[in-house]
Amino acid sequence: MRNIIYGINLSADGCCDHTKFGGGEETVQYFTDLMQDVDLIIYGRKTYQLMVPYWPEVAKKQSGTKTENEFARTFDAIDKVVCSRSLHNVEGNARLIRANLAEEVLKLKQEPGKNISLGGVSLPSELIALGLVDEYYFLVHPVLVGQGRRLFDDANFLESQNLQLADSRTLKSGCIALHYLKRR
Template identity: 75%
Template sequence: MRNIIYGINLTADGCCDHTKGNGTADIHEYFTDLMRDVDLIVYGRITYQLMVPYWPDVAKSQSGTKTENEFAQTFNAIDKIVFSKSLHSVEGNTRIIRDNLAEEVLKLKQQPGKKISIGGVSLPSQLVALGLVDEFYIVVHPVIVGQGRRLFDDINLVERLNLKLVESKVLKSGSVALHYIKE
């Protein structure tokens, strides 16, 4: 069965607002390397609209830094699914699924392939609560912002989820990349 991995950037005080962290080259390199083992990305509407068309446009125009361009190309090449009841259309290699989150994600896990990456906050929180996330890649940025959305604010777990740290890495920027697996 395929693993579902969740990658997220957090500030040191737990904020997961994408505008609050440090978008340094080493962060883009880290997530580009992570995506090399992925052949499907799953998002909710909000995260999808944050990522697309921004990264596909960077991939086409090569308008970013070297590491941003590499991330954009890697991201753009991966098939995507967006769970949304309100989105009417998607771009490129993306398809929409409207209902049955748990059932549909279980079907995806059972298909052959590489890892499945999820991103954002709401959809991953739902999948964590359902017990469907296998690995967590949390990058903690060395900044305290004091405000903003916190990771898992809306999660309602039936029982505690224990994680095992399998790797930690200090990046050049001072960010710390933590890789956990579900116990």
């Protein structure tokens, strides 16, 4: 069965609003590397609309830095699934899931392939609560923002999510990359 991996940038005080802190080339490279073992991305509407058409345009025009262009090409080549009841259509290599979230995502996990990447905040909370997320990649930035949306603020987990640290490393920027596995 394929693994669903969840990766997100966070401030040291748990803010997940990317507009509150910078990322830089090293952050973009971190997520590009993470995407090398991914052949499907799952987003909710908000994250999808944040990422598309921005990154496909960068891929097409090669208008970013070398690192951003590499991420854009990698991102653009990966198939996407968007979970939304309000969107009517999606672009390019994306398709919609409108209902039966748990059932549809479980089917995706059972298909052959590489890892499935999960992004955003609300949708991951739902899939974590359903027990469908296998790995977590938290990139913790060395900044306290004091305000903004916190990761899992809206989550309603019925039970604790016990994780096992698989790896950690400090990037040159001072970011800490934490990789956790769901305990079985």
